[in-house]
Amino acid sequence: MSSRVAAAISAAKAEGRGAFVGYLPIGYPDLDASVEAAVALxxxxxxxxxxGPPYSDPVMDGLVIQEATQAALAAGFRLGDTFTALRAITARVDVPVLVMTYWNPVMQYGVDRFADDLLAAGGAGLITPDITPDxxxxxxAASERTGLDRVFLAAPTSTDERLAMIAEASTGFVYxxxxMGITGERAELDAAARGLVARLRAHGVEHACVGIGISTPEQVAGVLDYADGAIVGTALVRALRDGGIAGLTETAEALAAGTAPAAK
Structure with missing residues (x-):
């Protein structure tokens, strides 16, 4: 089955630019507002x-995202709300929607049931930060049955053996x-990302998108010198928190402008 996520990256490439992947938590500041925010993004x-469905133990998330997800949980977010939100979002926008989730909630829900409900809601696949292909x-098995993309994470510390496994198991792109460490903004991106993308290319990875620490159009442009996409989270969540939908839109438009070669 063809990957909608890979197709979106290829479409951006055909326009002479890299892909902009934007993260927001579901249910923040409330469920309806999170739908509007995703559509605006x-x-x-x-x-x-x-x-991202909020989770009670977000080990990889920085403070801004943690505060947002804790607020969503406090407001009564439940995992099933993920699919309610996705149905509303995918009815209004054509861009593929990946769910970034820790693995425990999927296990609790039931892997096949989660995959089926994700597909029915119009989702394109999962990013799974805390589970490895092995x-x-x-x-x-569930993703092959449903045609959903599975995006695994590769880190600068990953061995070549692990990278080969990730390259083989991932579809859509490799995150x-x-x-190393939690999400959040950094003044300068680690040069390790460039080396990691080169190692992934050597293992046959067609699409590599870089995330964690990207917060400005300039950083987006810098990453797209060597990667296929730039993933931004914290800067968008902060913009939503501080400026509502208007602030989010302004920040997202600026970041998207960083994907064009003219921005370099």
Whole structure:
């Protein structure tokens, strides 16, 4: 089955630019507002949406995202709300929507049931930050059955053996972690990301998108010198928190402008 996520990256490439992947938490500031925010992000130029169901133990998330997800949980978010939000978003925008989720909620919900409900809601696949391909047999089987994309993470510390496994198991793109540690903005991106993308290319990865620490149009442009997409989260969540939909739109449009060669 063809990957809608890979197709979106290829479409951006055909326009002579890299892809802009934008992250927002589902349910923040509330469920309806998070739908409006996701739609606004797509309309402002995101090629792929990455939406995160709030989780009680977000080990990889920085403070801004943690605060947003904790607020959503406190307001009563439940995992099933993920699919309610996705149905509303995918009815209004054409960009592929990936769900970025820790693995425990998927296990609790049921891997096949989660995959089926994700597909029915119009979702394109999962980004799974805390499970590796060798521990993901159930998810790999479910994604092959449903045609959903499975995006695994690669880190600068990953061995060549691990990168080969990630390259083989991932579809859509490989989520290339720019730095070790939690998400958040950094003044300068780690040069390790460039080396990691080169290593992934050597293992046959066609699409590598870099995330963690990207917060400005200039950083987007810098990453797209060597990667196929730039993933931004914290800067967008902060813009939504501080400026509502208007602030989010302004920030997203600026970041999207960084994908064009003229921005370099």
């Amino acid at each position: 797509a309309e402002a130029g995101a090629d792929i949406l990455e939406l 521990a993901a047999a159930d998810w790999i 290339t972690v720019s730095t």
